[in-house]
Amino acid sequence: MDRRLTYLTIALVVILAIFLLLVYVGGSILGIERLQTGENPLLRFVFVIIGLLVAIVIYWLTRENKIWEIGTRQVVYMAIGAALYAIFSYLFNGTVFVVPSVSQVALRPAIAIPMFFGYAFGPVVGFFTGAVGNMFGDALTGFGLSPQWSIGNGLVGLIAGMVALFPDKKKSMNTVLIISVVLAVLATVIFLINRNVPNMLYFAPDEGIFGDQQISLFAGLSAIIGLILVVAVRYLFASNEDVAAAVTWSMLGNLLGIGFAAISDIWINGFPFAVAIVGEFLPAAGPNLIFAAILVPILVAAYTSVQRQAGR
Structure with missing residues (x-):
């Protein structure tokens, strides 16, 4: 070994x-x-x-x-x-x-x-x-x-x-963007045709609510919103490959990693596929993309600045 x-x-x-x-x-x-x-x-x-x-x-x-x-x-x-x-x-x-x-x-x-x-x-x-x-x-x-x-x-x-x-960061980012767009769009389409998925957070018998509230529109569209923000960062920082690559690859990591977790609940919690995507994946992965677009560039820029000052 x-x-x-x-x-x-x-x-x-x-x-x-x-x-x-x-x-x-x-x-x-x-x-x-x-x-x-x-x-x-x-x-x-x-x-x-x-x-x-x-x-x-x-x-x-x-x-x-x-x-x-x-x-x-x-x-x-x-x-x-x-x-x-x-x-x-x-x-x-x-x-x-x-x-x-x-x-x-x-x-x-x-x-x-x-x-x-x-x-x-x-x-x-x-x-x-x-x-x-x-x-x-x-x-x-x-x-x-x-x-x-x-x-x-x-x-x-x-x-x-x-x-x-990947030695060619720009080429890898383009590939990652395509994959991420496909994943985000597919998940959003699943949401749009499954708007009746209940929001279990509203399970409140004392108030006469039994999990029959729909997942919010923002939660359902958050992956697309996050995708747009990440793509915007990708091209706004086109001259800074470190920031652009970090945000782009973080997007793919988020979609695949959270997707893995949500899909596992099909077997663990007995969720139908649509429920796993609409009720878990989108509410978790979508906001994550928004935070990635905002916070990852800040962290990478700060780290790069520290490296530069340290002479590395």
Whole structure:
């Protein structure tokens, strides 16, 4: 086994071990309610394993690239990124920032953290930041754990870091834009033909409301709104490839990572496909795109400035 694969495997095993400690030791053995997953914990971990295998497959297909290097610096970045994401996820996971959906979805500007860490420090750092940070953020919030959604957040950071695989950033951005447009448009079309999906946040028997409220128009169209903002940033910063590439690849990471998590709930929660897309994917991924368009350029510009001042 080569050194890169060894270190990647260790990082993924650490992620899995953290998840198991939180869920099975903290949630099942110690009975800490905030660390419990609810229904189908085993199936949730099946999707965790699938997500980890996806990371290994991506590595194997691109193993010659130096972006997979893991050393002391990357380990430090993983710890910092995960801690920051956990703290800021906790701060924005309160009910004040809840998005209408069929499950617990909140506005999460902190999603820019795994996006940035993946882009700046590599896909492994981004994956660890998103996965572990989200898991601890959920634990701090106390709404219960969804490990497959944490892996989805990890994939957001991993894919954002894959930009370094392509020497021609402009060409890669164009390809990513096309894929992202197709995904966002398809999801929005599914919303438009399934407007009757109930919003479970409005399940309030005392008020005579039994989950029969429709998902809001903004939530349903948020992926298109976010896409437009990301495309605008892409071309407004055409002369700054770092910002343009970071935002563009973060968009793809968000669509695929959150898509992975939402689709997993077809089996875990028994959602129909349309409900998973309209009731979970769009309310989560759409606002994430908006935050990516606003916050990722700020983080990348600040990081670039610090690098320039440090003479790197």
